[in-house]
Amino acid sequence: MKIISMIPARYSASRFPGKLMQDLEGKTVILRTYEATVATNLFDDVYVVTDSDIIYNEITSNGGKAIMSIKEHESGSDRIAEAVANVDCDIVVNVQGDEPFTERESLEKVLNVFHDDNDKEIDLASLMVEIKDWDEINNPNTVKVIVDQRSFALYFSRSPIPFPRDKEAGARYFKHKGIYAFRKEALLDFTKMPMQFIEATEKIECIRYLEYGKKIKMVETNIEGVEIDTPEDLERAKRLWK
Template sequence: MIPARYSASRFPGKLMKDLGGKPVITRTYEATVNTKLFDDVIVVTDSDIIYDEITKIGGHVMMSKKEHECGSDRIAEAVENLDIDVVVNVQGDEPFTEVESLEKLIQVFKDDKDKQVDLASLMVHIADWEEIKNPNTVKVIVDKQNFALYFSRSPIPYPRDETVDAKYFKHKGVYAFRKDALMDFYRLPMLTLEASEKIECIRYLEYGKRIKMVETSVQGVEIDTPEDLERAKKLWK
């Protein structure tokens, strides 16, 4: 599922901006389909413009019936009555979606015979202190089994002792959910940590869900700002 909201707060209309001759959302949809990993790929949107664009290229698209705070809610509404086991959320602003990372996510559920994992997500090692400090970069810390302990816009862990060689990981907003966990998320109210940080996956932690983090080396470009779009255009060339 690819949640695709037109009026993004930081960069309105970004999903319809041109990237190498096609809109960003079209590039993301085609990249996801081309992985050949999924039984179906569906764009879920609140926008007639995006709906028409995906329809025009013969893609599978659904309209959200309700207003939603986040992509997980939008997806939950769309899959509520579908007979599925695991659903993967690829963000609409991820045109460089690739096979390797998504395969790793799906493998988590194939290996999880005892169903200990509620959802899985991706993280990338980062070393640039400016990026670590940047509140637009969501950081994650994990336990020894790579289950998420917390997500934050602040640098975590805080380098109180600078002689400790702490590693920092950026959270990439690609998720795979068990349907049950996703529907729980949809029905449970937002609590204070999620509301404070504005990071939706914190809700899962606040309600005791287990998030398995998968390290990937593929950085890609998430298009959150006009500057990101310019970087994406250079990378596309």
Template sequence: MKIISMIPARYGASRFPGKLMKDLNGKSVILRTYEATMATQLFDDVYVVTDSDIIYDEIVKNGGKAIMSLKEHDCGSDRIAEAVENMDIDVVINVQGDEPFTDKESLEKLIKVFKEDDNKEVDLASLMVHINDDDEINNPNTVKVIIDKFDFALYFSRSPIPYPRDKSIDVKYYKHKGVYAFRKQAILDFYRLPMLTLEASEKLEQLRYLEYGKRIKMVETNVQGIEIDTLEDLERARKAWK
């Protein structure tokens, strides 16, 4: 089984433009993420795929591998699909460019899903973290996921799901970490299918998979990490890196 990692990297992030080139204790955020992914030694290849000459040059000049997107893309999955279309691979893992604390243990869990899926029932796998802080549960920037008894995703939302109408019920809330592992065919299917209303409403690309009947196996991890979406996140990352 040939497994690679792709790190989609857009320079003009809407909430924090240029965040991937911000300094994180001596190196850019995107370079830190690339190096952390390489350091896991789990992949046959690791690439940054980008629409930005600045990010492309940052990776290449530091000895990494980068691919320039040929088309404009609305989401990271589309960017990856274009890049892998003609590659001879089985599984591609999408590591977010703003997650420099990417860890080996969590990625190993995703890879294990596919190595144990002899009947190829899983289209993609992704990570989730148990959360219990009310501010985080209600924060629309924190994407929540609910799962069935077999750990397949039922829905993703920026709202708190499930809604706690009966507060006596001990409900576990899970934060979705935007790290995905795809079978190659699943991501190519995603690329060719039009966006539907749930994805458009929530602005969550993973909903496209659910709307078209794909199965997403969720894997719990205890590693929170720090996703750099704001300047405050960057400051937290700088402190954590020390």
């Protein structure tokens, strides 16, 4: 089974423009993420996929592999699907470009899902982290996920799910970590499936897979790391890196 990683990397970002080129203790955020992904030694190849000459040159000038997008894309899945169409592989792992603390343990858990899936029931796998802070549970910037008894995703939302009408009922709340592992066919299928109103409303692209009947296996991890979405996140990342 050939496994590769694709790191989608847009230069523009609504909340923090140019965040991937910000300095993180001597190297850019995108280069830190690329190097951390390579250092897991889990992949046959690792590529940054970008629409930006600046990011492309940052990776290639430091000895890395990068692919320039041909078209404009609305989502990371679309960007990766274009890049992977002619690449020989079985599993594609999407590592977000703003995840410089990417580590082996969590990625290995996700990949093990496919090694154990003899019937090829699983289309994609992703990570979730338990959250207990009610401010975070209610924060719309934190995407939550609920799963069935076999840990297949039922729904993703920016709202608290399940709704805590009875806080003593024992519900656990999980934050979705934006690392995905796809079967190549499922990723290519994504580009042929028009966006529906639920995804458009929530602005969560993995909802599209659920709406079209794809099966997403969620894997619990206790390693949260730092996603750099704001200048405050970058400062937190710098403190953690030190």
